[in-house]
Amino acid sequence: MSAELPDYYFRVRENGAFVFRVDTENRQRRIEMDQIAVVNVRSGEVKPHGDRVLSEADIAAIQDWLNDRVALLAERDVDDILRAVDHMNLTTQWVQSRATEEQLDQVTDSLLLAMHDLRTVLVRKKADRLLRESSKE
Structure with a gap:
């Protein structure tokens, strides 16, 4: 384990x-992890955990991770x-050389x-792309 841990952990x-x-940075020098938010990758939504208010550093770290x-x-x-x-x-x-009936x-x-x-x-998507490209010309 490296000597310095990151400021944030994303589960x-x-x-x-x-x-x-x-x-x-506590008396016992134990690692404490305090949940601060939940991130949804599909929507990009970040919900603070509980009553927490996210700092600019929190938001920047979350956005970088996202x-x-x-x-x-x-x-x-x-x-x-x-x-x-x-x-x-x-x-x-496999079909050509080894498959049984x-x-x-x-x-x-x-x-x-x-x-x-x-x-x-695939054919429909390719046709759509070709039509878009030809309409740009």
């Missing part, structure tokens, strides 16, 4: 985080999709429907 949860102020978190989640989304592409390639290889019977309809749905959405 990540499904759609945001609980924000704690970290305090080691900006970093939104960027990280966006990166993870793209990485997850690129992993899905890899998995689709591995699936193709029974296994193909189990997965074919689900895969075809999912791939059709994905293709339909």
